[in-house]
Amino acid sequence: MSRTRDWPLYVVMAVVILFLLSPLIVVVGASVTTSSFLEFPPRGFSLKWFEEVLGQEVWTTTLITSVKLAVVSMAIATVVGIPCSIALARGDFRGRAAITAFVLSPLMVPSIVLAISLLIIYSRTGIDLPFWRLALAHGVLTAPYLIRTLTAALEQVDSSLEEAARNLGATPVGAWLRVVLPTVRPALIAAMFFAFIMSFDELVVALFLSGPRLTTLPMQIYGEIQYNLSPAIAAVSTLLIFLTVAGVLVIERVLGVRRLVR
Amino acid sequence: MDTLDPTRPTGAAGATAPAAPPPASPPARERSRRPSWRLLAPVGGLYGVQFVVPLAFLVVMSFWIPVAGGSPEAGFTLDNYRDVLGDGFTLGIFWRTLTMGVATGLLCLALGFPVAYGIVRAPRRWRTPLLLLVLMPFLVSAVIRSFGWMVLLADNGIVTRLLRGIGLVDGGLMYTMPGLIIAMTHVFLPIMVLVLYGVLERIDPRLEEAAANLGASRPRTVAFVVFPLALPGVLAGTLLVLTLAMSSFVTPAMIAGPRLRVVATEIYDQAVNLLNWPLAAAMAILLMALILAVSALFTRVLMRIVPGGTR
Numbered sequence: 001m002s003r004t005r006d007w008p009l010y011v012v013m014a015v016v017i018l019f020l021l022s023p024l025i026v027v028v029g030a031s032v033t034t035s036s037f038l039e040f041p042p043r044g045f046s047l048k049w050f051e052e053v054l055g056q057e058v059w060t061t062t063l064i065t066s067v068k069l070a071v072v073s074m075a076i077a078t079v080v081g082i083p084c085s086i087a088l089a090r091g092d093f094r095g096r097a098a099i100t101a102f103v104l105s106p107l108m109v110p111s112i113v114l115a116i117s118l119l120i121i122y123s124r125t126g127i128d129l130p131f132w133r134l135a136l137a138h139g140v141l142t143a144p145y146l147i148r149t150l151t152a153a154l155e156q157v158d159s160s161l162e163e164a165a166r167n168l169g170a171t172p173v174g175a176w177l178r179v180v181l182p183t184v185r186p187a188l189i190a191a192m193f194f195a196f197i198m199s200f201d202e203l204v205v206a207l208f209l210s211g212p213r214l215t216t217l218p219m220q221i222y223g224e225i226q227y228n229l230s231p232a233i234a235a236v237s238t239l240l241i242f243l244t245v246a247g248v249l250v251i252e253r254v255l256g257v258r259r260l261v262r
Numbered sequence: 263m264d265t266l267d268p269t270r271p272t273g274a275a276g277a278t279a280p281a282a283p284p285p286a287s288p289p290a291r292e293r294s295r296r297p298s299w300r301l302l303a304p305v306g307g308l309y310g311v312q313f314v315v316p317l318a319f320l321v322v323m324s325f326w327i328p329v330a331g332g333s334p335e336a337g338f339t340l341d342n343y344r345d346v347l348g349d350g351f352t353l354g355i356f357w358r359t360l361t362m363g364v365a366t367g368l369l370c371l372a373l374g375f376p377v378a379y380g381i382v383r384a385p386r387r388w389r390t391p392l393l394l395l396v397l398m399p400f401l402v403s404a405v406i407r408s409f410g411w412m413v414l415l416a417d418n419g420i421v422t423r424l425l426r427g428i429g430l431v432d433g434g435l436m437y438t439m440p441g442l443i444i445a446m447t448h449v450f451l452p453i454m455v456l457v458l459y460g461v462l463e464r465i466d467p468r469l470e471e472a473a474a475n476l477g478a479s480r481p482r483t484v485a486f487v488v489f490p491l492a493l494p495g496v497l498a499g500t501l502l503v504l505t506l507a508m509s510s511f512v513t514p515a516m517i518a519g520p521r522l523r524v525v526a527t528e529i530y531d532q533a534v535n536l537l538n539w540p541l542a543a544a545m546a547i548l549l550m551a552l553i554l555a556v557s558a559l560f561t562r563v564l565m566r567i568v569p570g571g572t573r
Contacts, residue, residue, distance in 0.1 A: 006383075006480065013380040016373045017392075020399045020451060023410020026420070030413055038413055040420060080304040087301035099297060103305060106313060110509030110553070112526040113546045116533050117316035120323055120543065140312045143305065201403035204511045204526075208534065218405045225409055225516065234413075237406040244402050252394060 024241055031234035038231055049235035058220060059236055066217040069135055070200040076139030077195045078188075081146040086176070088147070089154035100151075104144045111141060115208035122209065130214040137205050142195035149194075153187035154180070186255045193251055197244070324543035334540050342544035352528070352545070356552065359508050359524045362439070363556075366446040367504035370454040371496060373447065378458035379484065383467070393459070400452035408516040411445040412436065415517065442518045449513050450503045457502060461495025462488070493567055501560040505553050525549045 026040045031049055033042035053059050088100055106114070118137055127133065157180055165175035181188075203218040210219065217240075224233050324342055326334040346352045381392045399407060414421045417434035421444070425431045435441030465488060473483040489496070511526035518524065523531070525545060533542035 009376060009380050009480075012376045013392075016377045016451075017395050019373070019448065020396060022421075023407050023414060023448065024399055024402060026413050027406060027410045038416075039418070040413055076308070080308050083301035083303075084305040087298045091297060093297045095297065099302065102309070106309075109313075109317070110505075110526070110546075110549065112509055112511050112529055113320070113550055114313070114316070116529055116539075116542055116546050117320035118312065119533060120539050121316040121319050124319070136308065136312050139308060143308070147305070197401050201401075201405070203403070203405055207530070218403055221403075221405050221409070222512075222516075225405075225412070229412075233409060237409060240406060241402055245398055248394065248398055248401055252390070256390075 027234050027237045028241060030231055031238040033231050033234075036230065038229060038234060049231045050239070053232050053235045053239075056232075058215075059217075062215050062217045062220040065131075065215065066200050069131065069138065069216060070196045072131075072135040073138030073142060073199040074192055074195040076135060077143040077146045078192055080139065081143050081150060081191075082188075084143075085147050085150035085154055088151045089157075090159075103147055106140050107144045111202075111204045114140070115205040118205065119208040128211070130209065130211045134206060134209045134214065134216075137209055138199040138202060141202065141205065142198050145198070146188075146191040146195055149187050149191040150184065153184040157183050190251065190255055193247070197247070320543050320546060323540055324547050326540045326543075328538050328540045331537075342540045343548070345541060346544055346548055355523050355525055355528050356548070358439075358522070359526075359549075360552065360556075362443060362446065362514075362524060363504045363508035365443045366450055366507040367500045369443065369447040370451050370503045371500050374451055374454035374458055374499070375489075375492075375496070378455045378462050379488065381455075381459055382462045382465075396452050396455045399448075400456075404449055404510075404512040405516070407449060408445055408513045411441075411448065411513075411517055415441045415445070436517065437519045437521050439518075439522065442514060442522065445513050445517045446507055446510070449510070450507055453506070454499050454503050457499035458492065458495060461492050461499075465491050494564060497560060497564050497567070501557060504560075505557060508553055508556070509549065525552075 029040045029042050030038050031042075032045050032047065033039060034044035034046045034048070035042075084103060088096065088103070114137065118133065122128075122133055161179050161183075162175050165179045166172070170178065201218060202216075203222060206216045206219055207222075210216065215223075217236075221233060221236060224230075323334065325338045325340070326342075327337045327339050328334050328342070346356075377396070381389055381396075384392060413419055415435040416422065417436070419435070422431065422435050425435070431440065435444070469487055469491070470483050473487045474480075478486070509526055510524075511530065514522070514524040515527050515530070518527070520527075520531075526549070529542050529545050529549070532538045532545065
């Protein structure tokens with residue numbers, strides 16, 4: 001097919017991709033302004049807002065909180081997700097469809113609904129461990145993604161490999177770790193990366209569950225936007241955009257973008 | 263974060279699931295006919311505590327009696343549901359949520375289809391960079407993206423000035439429905455592109471070549487060959503975006519503000535600011551019911567279009 005006649009398609013694509021990038025470009029642009037209010041195009045060029053942000057303790061403490069939270073909830077999702085995926089990939093047992101549907105069901109429940117129900121139950125029971133209840137909630141939000149990706153990957157693994165390892169004397173766990181895990185590692189890493197990002201970016205459940213003593217980075221940004229709209233927020237956001245882009249590029253280098261798309 | 267899903271959309275790509283059972287595995291380790299409960303216990307425990315029990319209690323709470331300024335009283339009343347469904351203001355919020363979801367879904371489809379199709383048919387070396395360009399905004403927090411839109415849609419923002427220039431709007435776009443829908447479309451467009459990409463990638467390009475050889479133009483080929491083949495994915499992607507949009511909180515809270523409430527922001531207001539948990543619980547359940555109803559409608563359409571269902 002002639003490519004020359006495709007130019008309208010490419011124009012549409014370019015416009016839509018520009019649309020997709022526009023808020024990111026604007027945020028990055030607004031962060032280098034010399035003026036003290038948000039505007040795009042920026043006025044002049046300065047890094048003073050970055051200096052200000054890096055000098056303020058709230059941003060580093062909330063960043064650390066968010067990273068800790070993302071790591072812990074990713075670990076929770078992985079620890080419950082791996083055995084579950086093994087069980088699902090292995091058997092054609094009765095009730096497999098029902099169990100799969102149950103395990104994936106958090107995908108169907110809006111996070112606002114989960115957030116309000118967790119708020120109610122935790123307030124009624126008086127359990128006040130903001131970090132842990134939030135980490136567990138994020139575990140529930142991210143586990144279905146991990147289980148779905150990993151189960152699909154495990155189903156592709158030839159089970160005779162594992163059996164051969166077992167026949168040669170490996171323990172079940174040893175056989176899994178040394179024979180099965182390496183073949184599904186890319187899928188697992190991609191799924192864990194995604195779980196990390198989801199928890200790191202999550203705002204709704206955090207707003208409901210964190211209570212007055214815990215503030216995550218998205219919460220801090222959200223609060224600042226409501227009470228103190230300044231280029232400092234653009235500077236923080238710019239740093240996060242660059243971090244995300246770097247993370248995506250690393251994953252792309254290591255695993256290929258298709259891992260993340262699939 | 264609004265729940266996102268690049269990994270695999272419901273139904274749309276379900277076809278990639280293992281087609282055949284793994285290569286004739288001998289019954290050495292007999293493929294278990296019963297689930298391994300030991301392996302399922304961790305996930306069951308986590309879900310039980312953090313998912314099943316809280317949701318069940320949410321249903322219970324929706325029948326309790328709110329007490330002004332105090333904790334709700336256990337009991338059974340339908341007043342909370344009556345308050346939501348019998349009130350023009352809250353019904354308006356539900357209606358706005360539905361229209362916002364539908365508009366977002368359709369706009370995402372209109373913008374996402376050409377992009378996904380273009381990426382699938384682009385020269386091989388362009389595909390990865392293009393996919394990355396779509397994926398990057400998707401992985402940046404919705405808070406930051408909505409913040410970008412606040413700047414773009416402000417009274418002196420570029421988009422506002424642009425649209426004012428061509429006479430489409432006369433004021434700022436912040437706190438308006440058009441502004442909200444623009445931002446929502448942005449937030450969910452990558453998901454639509456990724457779903458459609460997965461579907462379009464599996465359509466044999468030879469079908470298009472055949473159509474072209476028979477004299478069909480590219481637009482005609484897309485409209486009469488590609489689009490019908492992609493229809494299950496188109497519907498699944500639209501449904502996914504629509505339901506995510508209807509339950510989204512972050513973007514409406516930031517772009518639409520308190521003047522233009524949607525169900526999610528109203529639930530937050532009732533639960534956190536007014537501490538009326540029973541009413542918030544009833545709203546949450548009605549939101550799920552609305553989403554289920556829309557999904558059921560879509561699934562019916564899907565079943566009618568695709569003989570033998572989707573999976």
